[in-house]
Amino acid sequence: MPATEHTDVTDLADLGLDEGGHLLVARALARLAPGERLTVTGRHPALGVHLAAWCREHGHQVADERGALVGPAVSVMVVKGDAGERRWRGAVRAGDAAGAPEARAEQTWGLAARGALVEAGGPPIGAQWSEREHVWADVAPRLYAAAAASQWDPATAVDWAAPVGAVPEEIERAVVQVMTYLVENEQAALIIPARLLSQLHPHYREVMQLLATQAADEARHVEVFTRRALLSGGPLGTSSAGGRASLQTLLAEPDFTTASFLLSVLGEGTFLDLLHFIHDHAPDLVTADVTRLAVRDEARHVAFGVAHTAHLAASDKAYLGALRQSVERRHSALLDTAGLNAEVFDSLVLLAAGSWSPEAIRRGWQAVHDLQSRMDAGRRRRLAYIGFPDDEAAELSALHTRNFM
């Protein structure tokens, strides 16, 4: 391109291009149009040699060298090239940083921050979930903020020194069995948001952040439930084939919304009642602590699942059909399995009973029966909020896995 008459001057004093001087040159060139000239002056002994090499690399021309390239005072005229302009031709903004996320996130935006100017080219991200309707809930930013503010340290949030020695041995075994079961469930609840996260377009960053905190929450739950189970020094409880089968159907759920629906709305929603129950009947302070802390986190997970599912169902009524099918499909898949580990059920009865006396067992049995009723009522309430008519909500709640999660 022909050089124009306009000439700017920038002086580097004794700064070399090997110690940041190129920043001053680039800054001065940025103010010019391609073809315009910049005179670079300086006293660095190798300025001329450095500048020639730097200009070549960046597509600028050295038009004129006054004096020797090596010497006490150098003055070099540079004609700005157009490579920089060419690089950014075709660049687009990845949505609006301050505004709502776009209805559709382009794969070509890749990992760019929302609102960044994205150079054309580079690998598409290949995210499976790249449409707002399929991942979003308006409450997601607030839930993320709440999650970030509510992170707790398992080492200090629980009084691990509180004695469990006074808990009768058989009650303690019941606690250990329930904790063993909880760990298994929390591991599933960790893997699912992590998997959804890996396939989510990062343009929906609040959802990404929320799922990350959800996975981190479950990691803490796995830790504290494991630690409580080991507190009395005995072996862990049992893991039933039916319970694991039930959880594994969740891992296999391919769709973002149905996975979120089955896990968070139905599974974790049911777990809220379970954790409250264990907390209320905890025979020791540690058991009460770990369930109290977990239930706070789970409430956020349920809130996002419900809000997101309702958001999608509100924009697409037909989607309720897909949700219904996902419940029926999971029910069919689990027809031939035992569902809840019988030892978990018995342990819950014993926890609520507090002893083996017939009267206590009757009370415990009734308490677990009441728990199941509360779980059912909660599921129906959430299903109705999402948009299911009451009769259909009752029907779907009844099809929910006997394994609770």
Place this chain on the structure above:
Amino acid sequence: MGVLLGAVAYDPKVVTIWDGFRAWLREHLDFDYVLYSNYERQVADLVDGRIDVAWNSPLAWVRARRLAAARGAALTPVTMRDTDCDLRSVIVVRADSPVTSVGDLAGRVVASGAVDSPQATLLPLSLLRSAGLVPGVDVAVRRFDVGVGLHGDHVGGERDAARALFASDRVDAACMIDSNLLLFGREGVLPAGSVRVLAQTPQYDHCTMTAGPSAGPDVSVLGDLLRGMDYADAELRPLLDLEGLKEWRPPRLTGYEQLERAVDEAGFYSQDGEVTAADYRP
């Protein structure tokens, strides 16, 4: 017809570059490429007509020209990168060195790149000769033979030569291309303010894509296509960045006479293009 191009695999990225260019060029031209482990075999194959075009170093151009001329054949330069224009080689010394002129290097040790590096060995040693110092006689040369056969495309020899300025058994001066002086400064191999440029060659042009005797009319199509590559094209830009250019330019052989002279002084190739350097084994 079509065009078969040879390129030297001095780095794994060469596969990425030419695979990418091949895919793009084949939309317009029957184009393919082969890779060589060293420039000498590529040059021989170019002159023998086994490849139509060679992506040649300047030293490879010199040898190919001599080999072709000996057979009464001619070569045609096709294109070059914008970054191949107006390079210089420099000889640097430590900033506190008592050496202030090339002549002061008499009796001292100079580090160079690989035996076959035009920019870090042949041209700077020619610069010494022009000041009256015969390498190996008046001045000792410590050569850093990294990537022999790659004509200095591998930066390792130059970097080792630069490091030798500050090694325990240190040399008095080191030879390198101007862009590597800047690179080594920014890498910290040569800390800021640690060296002084003692001498520099006149400007010269570097790599040249060269058409051989088997090249047909499609070679000019290839040249047009390469020169038409637009840095604004998001598909091509990563490849152009890897290859180190913003645009392909019409070919130029400015300053090649410096290298022809350096080759003769060093006895590197004979006039008819045979390899005559005794200690060169690509």
